[in-house]
Each structure stands twice: as structure tokens, then as C-alpha cells.
Amino acid sequence: MPAAILARFVLIEARRGGLPWLAAGSLLAALSLAAFLSQVAITESRALQVAVLAALLRACAVFLVAAQVAASTLREINDKGMELMLSLPLSRSTHYLGRLAGFAACGAALAAAFALSLLPWAPPGAVALWGLSLACEAALVAAAALFFAMTLAQLVPAIAATAGLYLLARSIAAIQAIAAGPLAVDSIPHRLARVAVDGVALLLPRLDAVTRTEWLLYGAPSGGAYAAAIGGLALYGLLLAAAGLFDFHRRNF
Amino acid sequence: MRDERALGAVPGWIRVGLAAATAAQIAWQSTHHPGQASAAELPPAPSAEALSLAAFGERALLARLVMLYLQPFDLRGLDYPRLTRWLASTLELDPRSEYPLFAAARVYAEVPDPARSRIALEFVYRQFFADPDRRWPWLAHAALIAKHRLGDLPLARRYAQAIDRHTRSRDAPLWARQMEIFILEDMNELEAAKIMLGGLLQSGAIDDPAEARFLRQRLEALEERLGRKNVK
Numbered sequence: 191m192p193a194a195i196l197a198r199f200v201l202i203e204a205r206r207g208g209l210p211w212l213a214a215g216s217l218l219a220a221l222s223l224a225a226f227l228s229q230v231a232i233t234e235s236r237a238l239q240v241a242v243l244a245a246l247l248r249a250c251a252v253f254l255v256a257a258q259v260a261a262s263t264l265r266e267i268n269d270k271g272m273e274l275m276l277s278l279p280l281s282r283s284t285h286y287l288g289r290l291a292g293f294a295a296c297g298a299a300l301a302a303a304f305a306l307s308l309l310p311w312a313p314p315g316a317v318a319l320w321g322l323s324l325a326c327e328a329a330l331v332a333a334a335a336l337f338f339a340m341t342l343a344q345l346v347p348a349i350a351a352t353a354g355l356y357l358l359a360r361s362i363a364a365i366q367a368i369a370a371g372p373l374a375v376d377s378i379p380h381r382l383a384r385v386a387v388d389g390v391a392l393l394l395p396r397l398d399a400v401t402r403t404e405w406l407l408y409g410a411p412s413g414g415a416y417a418a419a420i421g422g423l424a425l426y427g428l429l430l431a432a433a434g435l436f437d438f439h440r441r442n443f
Numbered sequence: 444m445r446d447e448r449a450l451g452a453v454p455g456w457i458r459v460g461l462a463a464a465t466a467a468q469i470a471w472q473s474t475h476h477p478g479q480a481s482a483a484e485l486p487p488a489p490s491a492e493a494l495s496l497a498a499f500g501e502r503a504l505l506a507r508l509v510m511l512y513l514q515p516f517d518l519r520g521l522d523y524p525r526l527t528r529w530l531a532s533t534l535e536l537d538p539r540s541e542y543p544l545f546a547a548a549r550v551y552a553e554v555p556d557p558a559r560s561r562i563a564l565e566f567v568y569r570q571f572f573a574d575p576d577r578r579w580p581w582l583a584h585a586a587l588i589a590k591h592r593l594g595d596l597p598l599a600r601r602y603a604q605a606i607d608r609h610t611r612s613r614d615a616p617l618w619a620r621q622m623e624i625f626i627l628e629d630m631n632e633l634e635a636a637k638i639m640l641g642g643l644l645q646s647g648a649i650d651d652p653a654e655a656r657f658l659r660q661r662l663e664a665l666e667e668r669l670g671r672k673n674v675k
Contacts (some may be wrong), residue, residue, distance in 0.1 A: 230511060231507070231511060232514065232545070232546070233541060233545040234545075237507065360499040361499050363496070368492045368496065369497065399500075401545040403503045403504055406541075406620070
């Protein structure tokens with residue numbers, strides 16, 4: 191299956207590019223910082239350790255995936271490797287989706303490794319849900335980074351755009367809550383701002399609702415809430431993949 | 444491995460420059476010893492919404508990091524109203540965290556200055572009503588501080604009364620709910636203590652035989668004291 195072969199190439203490239211070592215370094219740094227902070231806490235030291243570890247590992251997974259996707263894709267474009275690949279008797283959709291599947295598999299491997307490291311501190315069920323959610327989140331970030339790398343064709347803009355989308359998606363709920371606050375003066379500019387914020391929120395995934403540290407601290411979420419959160423990610427992942435395919439089919443190399 | 448030239452290929456002035464820059468950096472940093480944060484440096488508390496925005500979804504983590512940030516401030520001269528606003532924002536960020544209430548009851552309330560201790564205790568009291576079943580231990584501790592450290596029995600009774608009336612969790616032990624009775628005894632309000640204790644025994648809320656026996660003995664002792672008081 192050609193798409194699977196492409197995905198395998200992506201995984202081999204990630205392994206040879208030192209992604210496992212970067213993941214191990216992230217894990218070590220997160221464990222060290224969590225151990226240090228739990229020592230200075232006067233209560234809830236275990237909860238603090240879990241919270242620090244989970245938040246740092248989540249950020250590391252997302253950053254590593256985004257950087258790997260952008261760097262790998264742009265290197266291939268700049269080295270004319272993409273043109274060579276396109277000369278093969280494969281459809282553009284197969285190219286794009288095979289590559290995306292490989293990057294999503296990278297994210298899933300990182301999520302599995304990071305989730306396993308949380309097992310000594312949190313219940314296995316909650317860790318499993320957290321890990322699955324992180325894998326989905328990493329796949330979504332891979333889709334975003336691939337889209338931006340293909341569209342912008344520059345490393346720094348691609349990573350910056352991915353980071354911007356990711357951070358905005360994680361904070362949009364808080365921005366909406368601030369905009370809807372009861373203390374704000376009810377004026378036309380304020381209403382317009384609220385409508386604008388709500389409009390932006392419609393185009394973003396709810397990343398604040400997934401891979402939540404609270405699951406590890408206070409127990410797994412209800413099945414419905416979890417399914418809704420992961421469903422939202424899957425939907426946005428499909429949207430990004432469709433947008434990427436649209437752009438890739440139109441592009442001349 | 445990266446293909447590298449020999450060390451000798453690096454000009455001498457660059458090697459000297461690198462060593463000098465490293466030594467200068469270490470010397471410079473060694474002159475900076477961050478001391479304890481001065482109480483006057485505590486900035487105004489951000490709102491829970493602002494903290495929520497800064498958390499990027501990691502509310503549980505940020506709530507605990509804020510507590511670590513507050514911890515090093517020198518307690519002497521600390522602006523307690525400002526401090527409690529910080530604690531309130533942190534608790535709003537993660538209502539299930541015990542850290543802010545623990546710090547208020549166990550650290551900030553246990554200072555020698557009674558006025559500031561009361562501010563911390565009142566913070567615990569106000570926050571208790573948001574989640575009595577989870578937050579009763581901190582109000583119980585506040586009642587103990589009010590009774591033993593401040594010697595303010597009416598205040599201790601107010602806290603004990605709140606625990607008795609608002610806590611419904613089965614996790615809350617009976618001693619916590621009975622605090623008001625013992626405080627009333629200390630206040631020499633024997634009649635009120637007797638009525639409460641009698642009511643508690645009659646309500647059937649005590650299913651442990653040893654505990655019921657202990658409380659009955661306590662009720663008898665109370666009645667005896669009341670009798671002696673009436674004779675006088």
C-alpha cells in the first residue's frame with residue numbers, strides 16, 4: 191500500500207533525525223523539573239508533580255511534532271525531493287495522506303512514551319485516556335504543521351503559524367469568557383468584539399478541552415465529555431487534511 | 444559523528460576570548476543572589492479570568508505554580524487583603540485544589556499578628572461555602588486556631604457552626620460536626636451544648652456504639668455540671 195510505505199519513510203526519517211533522543215531529553219527535563227518543584231511545595235506535592243509533568247510533556251510532544259513536520263516537509267521541498275516523489279505513479283492525495291499518517295504515527299509514538307512515564311503517579315485508566323487524547327492532539331498539530339509548511343513554504347512562518355493556531359485554540363475559551371464577562375460595559379464596540387471572538391472560535395478546535403491535566407489529578411472524565419472532546423479534534427483534523435489536500439492539488443512544484 | 448577539524452585550528456584569541464567570556468559570565472552571576480521576596484513586592488492579584496487566559500488550558504498546573512510563586516514572600520508586612528485576593532483567584536482557577544486553603548489555614552493564619560490571622564481565617568470561612576463537603580477540614584483547622592491561638596470562642600463557634608450546618612459528606616467525621624458543642628462548653632454555654640448534644644444523640648446520626656457511648660457520657664457530665672451550676 192503506497193500510503194503506508196510513505197508513512198513508514200516518514201517514521202524512519204524521524205528516527206534517524208534524532209526524534210527519540212529529543213523525546214528522551216524532554217522526558218528527563220520534565221521529570222527533573224517536576225521533582226524539583228514537588229520538593230518546594232508545602233502540600234499537594236504529588237499533584238504538582240503530575241501537573242508539571244503532564245503539562246510539559248504535552249507541550250514537548252506538540253512542539254516536537256510541529257518542528258519535525260515543518261522541517262521534514264520543507265527540506266523535501268527545498269531539496270526537490272518532493273518533485274521526485276510526485277513523478278512516481280501515485281496520486282497527490284496518496285502522497286499527502288501517507289505523509290500525514292506517518293507524522294500522526296510519530297505523534298502517537300511520542301504520546302505513548304510520555305503517557306507511560308506518567309503511570310507511577312496517576313491511575314492507569316486516566317493515563318490511557320490522557321495518552322489517547324495527546325495522540326489525537328499531536329495528529330491534529332501534525333495536520334496543521336503540514337498544511338502551513340506546504341502553504342507557506344518557509345520554516346519559521348510555518349512553525350509560527352502552527353504555534354499561533356495551537357495557542358489560540360488553547361486559550362479561545364478563556365478569551366470568550368472574558369469577552370462575555372458581566373462587568374464589561376455594554377457598548378457597540380464591545381458587542382462587535384464579542385461577535386468577532388465568537389466568530390474566531392467557530393474556526394478553531396477546543397484544545398483546552400482535551401489532554402486535560404485534571405483527568406490525571408481528579409479522575410477520568412465522563413464518557414460523553416471525552417467522546418465529544420476527541421470528536422471535536424477528529425473533525426478539525428479532517429478539516430485541516432481537506433484544506434491541505436485542496437492546496438496541494440492546486441500547487442505547482 | 445560530525446567531521447571536525449583539530450582544536451589547534453581555532454585561533455588562540457578565540458580560545459582566550461571564550462574562556463574569558465565564560466569566566467565573566469560566572470563571576471557576574473555569582474554576584475547576584477536572589478534573596479527572600481520582600482512583602483512589598485507582591486503585586487496586585489490578577490483576576491481568575493486573566494490567570495485562566497495565561498494558563499492556556501493548564502488551569503490545575505497554573506493554580507499550583509501561583510501558590511509556589513506566593514510561598515517565598517516574607518510573611519512580615521505582607522498585605523493580607525491583597526494576598527487573599529491572590530488566593531481567591533487561584534482557588535477559582537482550580538476549585539478542587541487544596542493548596543490555597545491549606546496555605547491560608549496552616550501558613551498565613553498562623554502568624555503572631557491576630558488582625559492578619561483573622562483575615563486569613565475569614566478567607567477560609569468565605570471559601571468554605573463554595574464546597575463545604577470538600578473544604579471542611581480547613582475550616583475545622585480555622586476553628587481550632589480561633590479557639591486556641593486567638594482565644595476568640597465566638598469566632599471559633601461561628602466556624603464550627605458552619606461545618607455542622609453545611610457539611611453533608613459522610614467523609615466528614617463526627618468530631619468535626621461536634622466541634623460547636625465543645626466550644627459551647629468552653630464558653631460555659633452549658634444549656635445550649637446540652638440541647639445540641641441531646642439532639643445529636645436523638646437524631647440517630649451516630650451509628651458507632653463506642654462513639655454514642657462516649658457522647659452519652661459527655662451529656663451526663665454536662666448535665667451534672669449544669670446541676671451544680673443551678674445549685675450555686
